Each structure stands twice: as structure tokens, then as C-alpha cells.
Amino acid sequence: MTSLHLPTVWASALTAATIFFVAAISRWLRKPKSFSVPMVGADSGDTNALKARYVQEADQLLREGYEKFKDAIFQVITPDGPRVFLPRKFAHDLKDYNRHEASGMKALADRHIGHYTTIDHESDIMLGAIKIDLNRNLGTFVGDVEHEVAYCFETQFPPCDDWTPIDLHDKLLRVVAQASARIFVGYPMCRNEEWLDCSTKFALDVMTGGEKLKQWHPYLRPIAQYFVPEMTRIRGDHQRALELLLPELNRRLAEPANPDASPHNDMIQWMQERARKTGDKSFNNKELANLQMLTATAAIHTTRLAIIHALYDLAARPEYVEPLRNEILGVTKDSKGILQKQHLTQMKMLDSFMKESQRHSPPSVATYQRKAMIPITLSNGFHIPAGTIVQCNTNILDETPASWGDPHAFDGFRFYKLRNRSPDDVNKFQFASPTYDSMQFGFGRDACPGRFFASNQIKIILAYILSHYDIKFQDEAEERPKNFMFEVNVLADPTKLVLFKKISR
Ligand code: HEM
Numbered sequence: 001m002t003s004l005h006l007p008t009v010w011a012s013a014l015t016a017a018t019i020f021f022v023a024a025i026s027r028w029l030r031k032p033k034s035f036s037v038p039m040v041g042a043d044s045g046d047t048n049a050l051k052a053r054y055v056q057e058a059d060q061l062l063r064e065g066y067e068k069f070k071d072a073i074f075q076v077i078t079p080d081g082p083r084v085f086l087p088r089k090f091a092h093d094l095k096d097y098n099r100h101e102a103s104g105m106k107a108l109a110d111r112h113i114g115h116y117t118t119i120d121h122e123s124d125i126m127l128g129a130i131k132i133d134l135n136r137n138l139g140t141f142v143g144d145v146e147h148e149v150a151y152c153f154e155t156q157f158p159p160c161d162d163w164t165p166i167d168l169h170d171k172l173l174r175v176v177a178q179a180s181a182r183i184f185v186g187y188p189m190c191r192n193e194e195w196l197d198c199s200t201k202f203a204l205d206v207m208t209g210g211e212k213l214k215q216w217h218p219y220l221r222p223i224a225q226y227f228v229p230e231m232t233r234i235r236g237d238h239q240r241a242l243e244l245l246l247p248e249l250n251r252r253l254a255e256p257a258n259p260d261a262s263p264h265n266d267m268i269q270w271m272q273e274r275a276r277k278t279g280d281k282s283f284n285n286k287e288l289a290n291l292q293m294l295t296a297t298a299a300i301h302t303t304r305l306a307i308i309h310a311l312y313d314l315a316a317r318p319e320y321v322e323p324l325r326n327e328i329l330g331v332t333k334d335s336k337g338i339l340q341k342q343h344l345t346q347m348k349m350l351d352s353f354m355k356e357s358q359r360h361s362p363p364s365v366a367t368y369q370r371k372a373m374i375p376i377t378l379s380n381g382f383h384i385p386a387g388t389i390v391q392c393n394t395n396i397l398d399e400t401p402a403s404w405g406d407p408h409a410f411d412g413f414r415f416y417k418l419r420n421r422s423p424d425d426v427n428k429f430q431f432a433s434p435t436y437d438s439m440q441f442g443f444g445r446d447a448c449p450g451r452f453f454a455s456n457q458i459k460i461i462l463a464y465i466l467s468h469y470d471i472k473f474q475d476e477a478e479e480r481p482k483n484f485m486f487e488v489n490v491l492a493d494p495t496k497l498v499l500f501k502k503i504s505r
Contacts, residue, residue, distance in 0.1 A: 095444030316480035
């Protein structure tokens with residue numbers, strides 16, 4: 001017996017020793033390049049402690065940078081080396097460069113070592129389908145999404161006849177994924193369990209796999225990727241997505257051609273039409289499946305997080321429930337509770353609450369990040385060499401304009417009041433309006449193209465919850481749970497449960 005197992009034991013020991021040895025060399029080989037700007041926390045002199053602080057409390061480091069250096073550019077030590085943070089005003093300089101000169105997508109891809117995690121894939125077809133087709137059709141599928149949301153709550157949520165604890169991270173992942181899939185891949189694919197599983201897990205594999213692979217020196221990553229399980233899964237996810245989509249694509253192919261109108265109005269259709277019109281020869285079913293995964297990755301987790309933040313804010317501030325519920329009932333009263341596009345536009349209090357929630361809990365404290373694809377010189381003379389990633393310090397609440405009121409208070413109807421100030425302000429303060437003072441969706445021509453869709457999805461889901469459930473924390477006096485940071489990303493506390501109870505009618 002023992003002799004039979006010896007080779008296995010030796011092989012495992014050798015593999016472990018090799019991994020340890022290669023990882024040690026990997027750390028030793030890494031020589032971070034510094035920039036000639038002041039560094040936050042330099043006086044502490046403890047580089048490892050600074051790196052750990054960046055991972056767990058980047059928001060505080062950026063605040064320290066803001067307080068110490070105010071209008072000046074500074075750098076922060078991170079596990080990936082020093083990173084340059086620009087005061088928010090430099091977003092004005094950067095927005096004049098096009099996406100091939102200063103790229104948000106490339107910055108994101110680099111962050112998650114997109115060459116390996118497969119997200120370094122910029123596609124005009126995908127961007128066009130989101131920026132143009134999705135936004136143009138927003139009004140037409142409010143009812144479809146609402147229907148899918150209702151179906152999801154009926155099938156995925158417990159009855160909630162009495163107060164029932166709900167893990168929002170888990171349940172809302174399903175609701176958002178399915179409601180988004182209704183528009184991305186259409187019905188009945190949006191109810192395909194395997195598709196939902198594949199399209200939601202892919203993003204998690206990209207995040208986790210990327211972080212694990214980043215521990216290795218770039219020279220070693222081509223080999224190290226085979227030691228990271230998530231990297232293997234990512235390769236499998238693409239194949240699985242294609243296999244799952246194929247029956248749907250073949251079913252559509254077999255349908256009789258309709259020269260007047262396609263029976264489908266979804267992202268599959270828009271992507272295929274764009275490829276046909278542009279004659280893009282590289283577009284095939286495999287590429288379509290990849291683009292669907294990328295779209296889901298950009299859409300689902302961001303939207304889910306915004307809803308969780310809003311529900312935490314609502315559970316901690318129950319005084320907002322009644323006015324919001326009244327607004328929803330009021331705007332839908334003539335349509336027997338069935339939502340239409342104009343109802344979403346009319347939900348101005350809800351829109352304001354969402355925006356205030358996002359102001360306090362943005363997706364990231366540095367939402368404006370760009371990779372310089374060419375050398376760039378900022379208006380103060382600071383030179384950004386090609387290949388460098390810079391980001392703006394976009395979430396310093398003290399920089400809020402004085403006319404917005406107390407910058408640190410949570411005022412759920414802050415933007416509702418601002419919108420009512422004058423006709424010019426009606427659009428400026430909407431949830432989906434990125435401005436210099438409100439960069440949660442980025443800024444300029446490359447600001448998030450999915451923000452209008454996200455705004456609708458969030459409203460539909462929150463309106464459903466407010467109309468069907470009461471919600472509260474276990475301990476009613478409980479404060480809003482503190483957010484967690486992972487580097488510059490702001491995450492909602494994943495341990496917190498919210499109690500739901502069906503409203504009796
Ligand atoms: C609450 C939900 C969402 C938030 C907070 C969010 C946030 C962001 C941010 C901050 C950016 C970077 C913008 C910049 O650097 O200027 C971005 C880019 C992007 N988002 Fe979103 N997003 C959300 C939902 C969505 C949805 C639903 C989709 C797809 C339907 C989407 C697709 C994209 C794409 C494709 C980009 C890259 C745009 C480009 O580089 O031109 N996002 N998003």
C-alpha cells in the first residue's frame with residue numbers, strides 16, 4: 001500500500017515545493033515603478049502595511065491623500081505597485097481624449113489581468129448594442145422585465161407570510177441576472193438555470209482568478225495560470241456559454257425569415273444584426289457567446305450591488321418607505337399597477353433615493369480610471385507615460401457643491417428637491433445622469449453606457465419590493481451596515497440579512 005502511494009506523495013511534495021519556490025522568486029522579481037509625486041502614508045515606512053491598508057481601506061487612504069495634498073496628484077502603494085490618483089478636476093483634462101488614447105476598458109482589463117481572465121476584449125458590436133440598441137429600446141420592455149421580476153420573486157423567494165430573513169446578495173443575484181437575461185438573451189433562455197449560473201459565476205471567476213494570478217510575477221503567469229482553478233473555470237465558462245446558447249441560436253435560424261420585423265428584440269438579435277451590417281467576419285457564435293458573458297459581467301453585479309445598498313439604506317431609514325410607496329402607487333394607479341416606461345420616469349422620489357444611496361455607496365471610490373494608450377500631459381504639466389493607469393479621486397463628499405446641502409447627511413430626497421429647482425435641473429440630477437459632481441457612472445463620452453438600463457432595472461425591482469413587502473433589520477434600531485472595501489471597490493456587507501414580510505392586501 002505504502003509503496004503504491006509513494007510516487008503520489010513525492011509528486012505532491014515536488015509540486016508544492018515548485019509552487020513555493022516560483023512564488024518566492026515571483027515576489028523577489030517584482031520591482032514597482034514609483035512616480036515623482038508625494039506618497040500617502042510614506043512616513044510610516046512600512047510598505048507591507050500600506051499595501052494591506054490599500055486592500056482594506058483604500059477609501060481612507062484616498063481621504064488622507066485629499067486632506068494632505070488637496071489639489072495635488074499623489075500616489076498610493078498597492079499590492080500591484082504604486083498607483084497615481086488624480087484630484088477629480090483632472091477628469092476634465094482626460095475626457096478630451098478618445099477611448100483609443102485614454103481607455104477605461106483597458107484600465108479595467110489590466111486591473112483584472114484581462115489577457116488571462118479574457119476580459120481584455122473590446123468590441124464595437126457589444127458597445128453599439130448597449131449604447132444604441134439597448135438604450136433605443138428601453139421603453140419597449142419595461143413590461144417584460146417587470147413580468148420576469150415578478151416571476152422570480154414568486155419562484156425564488158420564500159412566502160414571507162411572516163418576517164423572513166433574506167440574504168440579499170444571493171436572492172438579488174438571481175433576480176437581476178434573470179431580469180437582465182430577459183433582454184440580453186430573450187425568453188425562454190432567461191429562465192435557463194445553467195445559463196444563469198454560467199453568466200453570473202463567470203464574473204466571480206474573473207475577479208477571484210485575476211487576484212490569485214496577480215500574486216505571480218508577469219513572467220510566470222503563462223505557467224501559473226494552470227495552478228489557479230478559477231482560470232481553468234474561465235476557459236470552461238466560455239465553452240459552456242457557447243454550448244448553452246447554440247440550441248437557441250439554431251432555433252432562431254430555423255424560424256421563417258420575416259422581412260418586416262424580427263420576432264426577437266434582444267441583445268442576441270442586435271449583436272447579430274450589427275455584425276451583419278458591418279460585415280464583421282470575426283463575429284461568429286463563439287464571439288456572440290463571449291460578448292454575452294462580458295455584457296452580463298458588466299451589468300449584473302453592479303446593478304445587484306446598487307439595489308442592496310438602496311435596501312440597506314431603506315431598512316435603516318424606514319421613514320422613506322411610505323412616501324416612496326405612495327409615489328409608486330400614485331404613478332401606476334391608472335394602469336392597475338402595471339408598469340410602463342413613463343411610470344419609471346415619474347418615480348422621481350425613488351430616483352432621488354437611488355442617487356443619494358449611490359452617492360454614499362458608489363461602486364468605487366475612483367470611478368474614473370483610464371489607461372494612457374499614448375503619452376498624455378495634463379494641464380498642470382504632469383506627464384503620464386503611455387501604458388500608465390491613472391484614476392481620479394471621485395468620492396470625496398466634501399467636494400459636493402454647497403448648493404446641494406449638507407454633503408455628509410443622507411438626504412434621500414436631495415436630488416428630488418434639486419430637480420424641482422428649475423427646468424434646467426430636471427435632467428441634471430437624475431440617477432442616470434453622470435456629471436462632474438456625480439461620477440458614480442464615470443464621466444464624459446465613455447461613461448457607463450448601461451446606466452439607463454440599470455436605472456430602469458433598479459427602479460422596477462425596488463418598486464416591486466416596496467409594493468409587495470415590508471422590510472426591516474432584525475434589530476429595528478440597527479444602523480445601516482458599514483460598507484466593506486476591496487481596494488477602491490465599495491462592497492455591501494455580505495453578512496447582513498434583511499427581514500421581508502408580504503404586505504397583506
Ligand atoms: C448600477 C449599475 C452600474 C454601475 C454603477 C456601473 C458603473 C460603471 C462605471 C463607473 C463605468 C466606467 C465609466 C468611466 O470610466 O467613465 C462603467 C462602464 C461600463 N459599463 Fe457600467 N455600470 C452599471 C451597469 C451597467 C449595465 C447594466 C451595463 C450593460 C448593460 C453596463 C455596461 C458597461 C460597459 C460596457 C462599460 C464600459 C464602457 C466603455 O468603456 O465605453 N454597466 N460602468
